[in-house]
Amino acid sequence: MTVVRFGSGADVRAAAQDGSRGQAGRDLRLVPAALVVWAGALVGLLCGWPVAACVGAAAVAGGVLLWLRAHRHRSRAVHAAVALVGCGVLVAGPLTARLHGVEHDPVRSAAEDGAIAELRVELRERPRLLRSDSGGGLGDGTAQGDRRSVLVPVEVVSARVGTGDDAEAVHTTGRMLLIGPAEGWEHLLPGQRTNAVASLAAARPGELTVAVGFVRGPPEGTSEASWWQRSAAMLREGLRSAAGVLGEDEAGLLPGIVVGDTSGQSERVRQEFLDSGLSHLTAVSGTHVGIVCGAVLLLARVLRFGPTVSASVAGVVLVGFVVLVGYQPSVLRAGVMGTLSLAALVLGRRRSAVPALSVAVGGLVLYDPAMATSMAFTLSVVSTAGLVFLASRWAATLGGRRLPPGAAEAVAVPVAAFVVTVPVLGGMVGEISLVSVVANLLATPVVAPVMVLGVLATVVAPLSPDVAELLVHVAGPGVSWLVWVARESAAVPGAVLAWPPGWWGGLLAAVIMVAVLVAFRHRLARTAVVVALVMVLVVLTGVHVVVPGWPPGRWSVVACDVGQGDGLVLATGQPGRAVVVDTGQEPGALDRCLNRLGVDRVPLVVVSHLHADHFGGLQGVFEGRSVGAIAVGQGRTPSWAWQAVVNEARSRQVRLVELSAGDTVSWDALTLDVLGPHYTAPAARQETGEETEDSESSEDGTAINNASLVLRASTPAGRILLTGDIEVAAQGDLLARGVDVRAEILKVPHHGSRHTRREFLTAVRARVALVSVGADNSHGHPNGEIVRTLRGSGALIARTDEGGDIAVVPGDTEDAPVVVRRGQDNRRET
Template sequence: MRAAPHTGPGTTVAVLHAENAPTVVGLPPVWQRWAGTVRDRLAQVGSAVLPADRAGLLPGLVVGDTTALTDEVREDFRVAGLTHLTAVSGANVSIVLGAVLLLVRAVGLGPRSGTILAATALVAFVVVVRPSASVVRAAAMGSIGLLAFVTGRERQALPALCTAVGVLLVLLPDLAVDVGFALSVSATAALIVAAPPVVTRLVDRGWPRPIAEVAAMSLVAFVATAPLVAAVSGTVSVVSVAANVLVAPVLAPLTVLGSLVAVGASVVPWVGEVLARGTGPFLWWLIAVADRAASLPSAELEVPDGPVGAVVAAVLVAVAWSVARHRRVRITALVIAVAVAAVWLPVRMLRPGWPGAEWVLVACDVGQGDALVLATGDGRAVVVDTGPEPEPVDRCLRRLRIRRIALLVVSHLHADHAGGIRGVLTGRSVEMVVVAPGAAGDDAAGVLDAATGVGVVVREVGAGATLRAGDLDIRVLGPAGRRTGGSENDNSLVLAVDTVVGRVLLPGDAEEAALDALVRSGTDVRADVLKVPHHGSRTTPARFLTAVRPSVALVSAGRDNLFGHPHPEIVSTLTGIGARVLRTDLHGDVAVLRAASGALAVVSDVRGTIEP
């Protein structure tokens, strides 16, 4: 290894470079090489015959290999509470052992021979999927269950769980602080202790037993794990129970078929490919459920992380559980749900969701700050600024279903424009972060380190630079050079973006000195859409607004903010030159889109369509 000084932006001091290729000191054991071959061939046959999203999900469900899982599917599964499906656990072990024992019974083998075959399959399964905490716990329980089966004793699930946990903690003490192990044990204990009485109660109320069992298992597993998930992640999935109920019917056949794909691909690849095609409909259903569930408004609740979050989640779950026990409350909730579904579903089916398929630009309501999103036309987006906090910009991007970002532009380093950067970076693929010249030092450290910390390239650009992202042509109009000793606002990047509805001008928080210099330089600042500088502050000169002469002016400001943004004089000047002024503090998220006629139109999520 060789250390070299770091010359780029951010707080990184040095970079380590490998001088030579890795040296092979020895081969892994033959059983590990065999397991690696099985995993690789499973991934290969999936990639050969399935779309990318399904091909990446198949190894995750069968052997817990999520390396090829797309960012979109990964995030949808997280929000929908389905991530556990890609962490091989007790359910997978139970399905595999059940399939083997059914085969044993079908061919007429005795209990001892069947147990030996099942134990062999269990060991092979653990080797292939690798012994994670949940797999080790499930394998231990499966071994105890097989021992009970061969000795002819009735299997007792709770003693088996307790024995498995005790033995594993003695052998592997580190599991005591492993979150995955805690989640696995909590969910399993809930299924053993709480699920049977819930099933009985639902059946007594007229539910068909298969549906009652699926609903009960999903519900008690959620109740048991929600506090721990909240403590770790700071979120509670509202849609988890419903999503798990919807996907439950396909899990067993998909696990069995996926295991056959892994076996077939290892022996005769074309057999594996044929079987892999059969998994397509099941995988499509899982992805569709996760996608729809994750896209629902408020699909997950933000709570504090740590012990406070665990307590909040536990209280929410307890209150919901207690309230649901009252017959009148259940009937009222059912009537409301049916009424809402009767109105909402036809509307959703007949009308596309906000803001519609032809949106070009969205000014996100992030409070007292800026965050704008431009559609690139190829499924990606360009994000300009992030607002002060991660949650609002993340909500806006989720609503727009943005998972891939071609460019993240940080106009300048004030917190109201850059503080929410982690809300953009988390759960999405970002190709590049763009900043103004000289973006270095303590003010930039948080922004730049957040980007470089997840492997995103950071690039400085100044006046004269051009950028291309999908259908968007972006010209950098300012600043002209390295940052000056003046205000940080005047060092804002000023962008002109050519879109399908015309030119969009994004001047960040540039103030009078920078804007006057831009106009005096003869730069063409005319635009159809203007993001009003500095939230509509009086620091924007009227001559600049007159030179731009936009038809739509977007003001991003916080509701009842202490600065009085936007200033009445600025609003008056804009309306006087014929601009329609849209404000996030009054109109919420505001979208500029192309109407059916091809003309520019504006849609507010608060006030609906505003005529061109």
């Protein structure tokens, strides 16, 4: 997942003012002090508070030595020495004391024991939907329903460990992350206080959080939010309502661009913005602050206000914008830098970008040491530094070669941001977007107009919704352009490069970037790099010509790589038309698979049962395609999942049909026979509608699995047995009833779960066993014994976690299908 964050336009312009003067024109005196604060908090969180104390002490000693040397030579470095000593004292003192308190917080000890706690907490940020890759329940908010969960960052006001009369009050001022149901929690606002009973769990190392709390019920005893937070919530709601006049993707994206509200953003668009390197547009940072303040200052200039009045008005707008967006690390960094830049405007100071960045980094990390390990904060800082130290110089160089100033800046900014953020992304995410520079070049021209129109619509919405909708309509083409750029960029083969995560991966990326920068300073090296790139392009083109493309001709079924879930596509014999059986958990994965297969018409979507890893991606089937109907079995639990499917069918205006044993549906080259379920779960289980993340350990989840539709597809490649997630009881019921389950191709039940009968696998007599499973999943799928049983019966096992999308095509004989794995070498096996 690739994220690239840019600093504000103000950062670039401030740097450009002195960019032509070279490094000597920049004031670097506060940089060492800021780095000491950041380093002290970072190593303190990762290695313990004593190490932070050592960093602070070393900074004090170094600052004293620097002061003595600077004082002797009457150098300007004396100011840097004073700042270094002051920050060293703050690191060794207050910051270290805070880290010591967090490490020895009594709630942290209780969390390690898995205790229950009664809490009074104060919200630090707005609750946000929790996304997860788990395949069992829908606890991630990726589809509508009452089982969504939210992540709530809080400060603990008071705590009692235990319950009832055994509860013991403990003194704590730590912070926690609460995970609870969206209902009751998602509308809370920062600053509100509430009560909760939570099951405690240990927090991840390297964080200021003392514990994670799992909350089952709604908040109680909630205080009233401040008027400014209520006003901000009203403005955000007005923007979401006004954005509803746009298409579905655009309506969810616009609030993200304007105020960082991604609650309505579809999973597909979110992933495409990550892959294309455009996700910084929905994570409010310096770019957004620069556009807002720049627009206010431009208006003030038109009205002929003086510097003091202009900066004051811009400052008020900036404070309101930060409250509207929220107190995320990148927003606070941008807000502090914007405030300092406005102060510099009033004082007539130039070349203030580096001191402003240094003060922002040092001050914010001292205020909140957790920012030292925050990826959002890190990306925000390093990208701004890249604009200050690299983009301004490169823009000046390009301008000297007769490139117009605007075009020079447009090229220099994304390239500089890419260069400096690659080590961070490589080390912290393990992925690098190779298309981010081009995507940002294409996106940049429309960002500012969309942002300004969106902010105006936000302000106007409570007063005149019609005017707000008109402004949104004007911004609509720009938002659609951004969606198109992200979608097309993410679809480029090899758009995202996997990278070794961790410190060594980040260091390797940094070394490569430095080597490239050094090489490009010499003409011979630049020529060598260009020649190497041309050779790579020629080789890749040749490989593409020699190796057959995707999809293979005459494919009958494709098991799409949708992670931990099922998503199968069956060819109907008509070009561009296919039946989909289950959709995985996320819309984007199945949508991309269907795009690769060239499917634009889906006469039938079959949902085998109501678990999120089988219907959560339903929305992706409708992206740019016509759908005839959605087919379900007789199961109606859990009720929230059933309602989600009903709502999707209703909103798309497609029929919802029920299949039962004995039904048959046919197309030119495909026939579906419904074999089950005959098995009926106990009524008590079906009525609960409850499930857990691992359905194997839940009786209710097992009942839902055993209610899966069982289909036999007759195709040119042979018979395919599609089993959903049926487990031991349903498999035994099919065998006891004498149902003919023989098939050349088996979609292995429940991703290869251990809850599978060996005699069932033997009865199928499959030549090919398709296992749709997520890499390194937490369920242990597929089970080793099941894999050995399949191999022992002579089946070729094809797993999506190992081969990506897997196609089955007809072989020389009907009982010898051919497996084609999508990949660089498209291997064929029989």
